[in-house]
Amino acid sequence: MDETPPGATEPGATEPGATAHGDGPAPPKGTVTQRAIERIKTMIREGSLEPGQRLPAERDLAARLGISRSSMREAIRALTILGVLEARHGSGIYVTRLEAGDLLETFGVVADLSRGPRLVELLELRRILESTATSMAAARITPDRLAEVEKHLTAMNATDDPEQILAHDLAFHRAIVASAGNETMTAVLDGLSSRTFRARVRRGDQEEGAFERTRREHAAIHRALVARDPEAARAAAAAHVGEVERWLRSRREP
Amino acid sequence: MDETPPGATEPGATEPGATAHGDGPAPPKGTVTQRAIERIKTMIREGSLEPGQRLPAERDLAARLGISRSSMREAIRALTILGVLEARHGSGIYVTRLEAGDLLETFGVVADLSRGPRLVELLELRRILESTATSMAAARITPDRLAEVEKHLTAMNATDDPEQILAHDLAFHRAIVASAGNETMTAVLDGLSSRTFRARVRRGDQEEGAFERTRREHAAIHRALVARDPEAARAAAAAHVGEVERWLRSRREP
């Protein structure tokens, strides 16, 4: 694995005094950092960097690509944010397992930063995915998982602490979605249901007996799962998310 | 907003000899860069940083947060990758309009780097979203947009250049999805249908008269749109993506 075309690709070789023209033979594309990011992504895509594998030290890597450590660090940081790499202080840099959860963590950021009409769109997206996932779960859920769902359902109804309720609410849906068997979808829905996102949407919704309504909806979803009725599950889940969606919509158009 | 705890956080003010203990009053959490990222995200969320607005210079920002320019740059780079910020060389750093497209561009990276079973999951995700979007489009599409769809459809059938076909294929679906009226969903599907992703999935599929099949499926989708029949549109789109999905699945289980 000697992708080290010696000093050939050396970027520092920019002709001195090239300020005026010097763009003839060596017109690289984007920024150095951007290129470094692409290089690493390519290495992973091509397979020369396997998931879980440890990368060479920052200093070595920088030298190998012919760029400074600073630029290399920015590239690494970027890939770390994307969930592709993982840096362990004092140990090294590793390629993540590249599982859905690793890569889609950034999805939560979108939900966190979105405002206005986009909140409605995100909720609509969640409605579509969650209803389908719940439907799939109805056909595939295992007894174990169903027991877990029930555990969160009863726990949710047994407390008054909003924090606890929210936590079990999240876990309730999460367990169901996980039963659909599509980890990527689970990761996406995780982002769409992140704590801060829901907290922001729900803010102020708790008034006017929304608790009771939520409880009924959850019960309906649970019933559909027990009955192994995909259509009923889809409808119940869609109605559940749709309720929040409707409320949010009405709130934006007085 | 007094994010200037006086000289306390001043970097140069690091207590001499604090190496051994001095951890009483200032036990910050993650890395400096991570904190900087959170700070900026919070500023945006709270509204003190509006979309399109220009940020202070890197040097100023670094000084304001009491960190070095290098660390600040890494934070900025991270947010740039996430599509939250946009750096213009020589001009300044700006907050993006925070539209779905900006924030979800990273979604394409996921598709690019995923392999194995995850490819199937991504395709399943696309099937769910695209079928729903196509269904919605059937009910809402405008004559203008429908004309655009037809344009790409005929152009696609009129050439033999795989490059051209792929381009029009993408545009075909894109125009339809856009008609569903949910920009966030459009952005997600864009990522799920990115050039490299599809190219990778399709590789080798072109043999055995897949062209004809694709053509028929596209025609079916178009017919459903013209008839403004949501159910038919959903079915046609699901079948279309499902075909590729099925092929990919069979390929992975000999």
Next chain:
DNA sequence: CGGCCCACAGTGGTCCGACCACTCCAGTCG
């Protein structure tokens, strides 16, 4: 007088070299 051009200041992009904080492991000591 009006429009073009250039120099300049400001900004992001890159690089360097140093030091700190942490992890890991091997060699040592009890």
Next chain:
DNA sequence: CGACTGGAGTGGTCGGACCACTGTGGGCCG
């Protein structure tokens, strides 16, 4: 044999220097 303690190696942070690009204002030319 096990717990402890170094040191080597690695990522994290820092500060300063210089380059490349942009935007603008003043001066020059027509």
